[in-house]
Amino acid sequence: MSAQDVYALPAVRTSTQIYEIGEEHLPELDGSLWDIPEDRNTRVEVRFHGDHDFDGRRIWQLASCWFDGVPVMIIQNGGREGRDHQARFITDAPAYVDMLAYIVSLYAPEQRYSAEDVIDPATPLPELTSFWSCDLDWVIAQSSAETGRPSDCRSARPLPDAQKAERSTARATSRNPQKVGEGSASNGHHAHCSHLSGSRSSASPPGSSAIMNNVT
Numbered sequence: 001m002s003a004q005d006v007y008a009l010p011a012v013r014t015s016t017q018i019y020e021i022g023e024e025h026l027p028e029l030d031g032s033l034w035d036i037p038e039d040r041n042t043r044v045e046v047r048f049h050g051d052h053d054f055d056g057r058r059i060w061q062l063a064s065c066w067f068d069g070v071p072v073m074i075i076q077n078g079g080r081e082g083r084d085h086q087a088r089f090i091t092d093a094p095a096y097v098d099m100l101a102y103i104v105s106l107y108a109p110e111q112r113y114s115a116e117d118v119i120d121p122a123t124p125l126p127e128l129t130s131f132w133s134c135d136l137d138w139v140i141a142q143s144s145a146e147t148g149r150p151s152d153c154r155s156a157r158p159l160p161d162a163q164k165a166e167r168s169t170a171r172a173t174s175r176n177p178q179k180v181g182e183g184s185a186s187n188g189h190h191a192h193c194s195h196l197s198g199s200r201s202s203a204s205p206p207g208s209s210a211i212m213n214n215v216t
Contacts, residue, residue: 003091007064007071011047018103020046021065025075025088028100031107040106043068044099057081067099 018041019033026033050062061077072095078085090096119125129136 003071003074003089006049006062006074009049011049012051013048015046015048016041016044017046018044018106020063021075022077022082022086024083024086025065025073026100026103029103031104033103035108036103036106037108041103043102058084065099067095067102070095072096072099 017038018036021033021044023029023033045066046063047066048061048063050060052060054060057080059077059079059082061082062074063076064074065072070092072092073088073090075089076085076087077083
């Protein structure tokens with residue numbers, strides 16, 4: 001029997017629920033198919049041509065997947081929870097890629113990121129500019145001192161060779177404070193970036209998470 005013959009078989013049941021395809025047959029997708037709202041899909045159809053439940057656990061299923069009325073692939077599942085045997089046979093690669101893109105579009109936007117990542121843009125948050133035991137004010141001041149740039153960094157200009165050498169020396173000494181004698185740069189470095197001096201601050205600022213592969 002050819003794939004065309006399978007597509008021509010009558011369906012014992014049909015479904016528009018994407019999770020019926022099974023994530024094992026859509027490995028290019030990152031998200032869970034169960035996260036797709038049940039009423040969103042209007043273009044993908046799964047037609048089961050054979051669907052037998054042996055004992056409430058072991059099954060035998062032969063189905064075909066259709067996108068916009070076009071047959072795309074044949075899928076098989078057998079055994080315990082349908083995981084003892086799994087196979088797919090793609091017959092229309094371009095349509096399969098289009099189907100993947102459509103499935104990705106079905107995910108609700110709020111399910112693509114964590115609620116913890118969302119902030120009020122008008123609320124001041126120290127952790128926006130203070131992290132890894134350093135803060136933006138110190139970094140800008142340090143950059144200004146080393147490069148001769150204004151503190152807002154909007155008027156950068158090429159440095160003469162002499163200043164480049166001074167900048168390189170300043171960075172080297174600030175990263176190795178134990179080699180600095182009475183230098184004030186080392187003291188300031190300790191105050192704002194304690195982890196670089198060998199003792200990370202105990203009060204570190206808190207921090208603030210469908211891929212498709214080409215089918216050939």
